[in-house]
Amino acid sequence: MAVVADLAIETRLRMAGLRPTRQRVALADLLFAKGDRHLTVEQLHEEAAAANVPVSLATVYNTLHQFTGAGMIRVLALENAKTYFDTNVADHNHFFVEGPNEVLDIAMSNLEIDNLPEPPEGMEIAHVDVVIRLRPIQR
Template sequence: RLRRAGLRPTRQRLSLGWLLFGRGDRHLTAEMLYDEAMRAKVPVSLATVYNTLHQFTEVGLLRQLALDGSKAYFDTNPSEHHHFFLEDEGQVMDMPDCGITVESLPDAPEGMEIAGVEVIVRLRRRAGARRQS
């Protein structure tokens, strides 16, 4: 997968790739992946995790999500799809494909074209609502 994307399969990229892609589609921050790497005894720095996530994003293996101004989330499913964001918990979930349409987009500025539209529905628990396990 790394070679097909044009990346040299270094030991750290391979280790982080196994952690990222070994459990299906997921949404992670660099800090979450770093914690997983530490638990798995992968010798890697947080800076290397950030660099690797950005390299994987640049070659299309990941998709970076702009959900929360304080941290970046990375999606292991780089296809175009929409998300729910649970604000109180910082959790990201794929939205079921329900035929969302966005109408009346503005014209793109001169010399630009619209590359895609991403819908993020922000959720919070109602007062008194309990978390489901």
């Protein structure tokens, strides 16, 4: 089963214009094996270590940015100085749960965005990211 998954990952990397190196394949397999999710460089590095994939933190960082540049994932930068990488590249928005720093998807059908400002001349709006911050109710 892992061989079939690796072939699919290799094909996906090639289609994105990336050479399927051993490290890219291993990191992509870890990243995409669990469906849509949000994780940091450090979290993927920890998963790689737990799976006995020998990669440095810098390699994970560089690989995630290569995946982003190739359109395979997208970046979600939050105010808390953490950068999350989102495996769901379709238009959608997020809840951010303060404390555990958890990111959750919001379905686009649940949110309407109206009255956006006109972009400057020669520019167009590429995407609107909405992050709704949550915290437990204080009693």
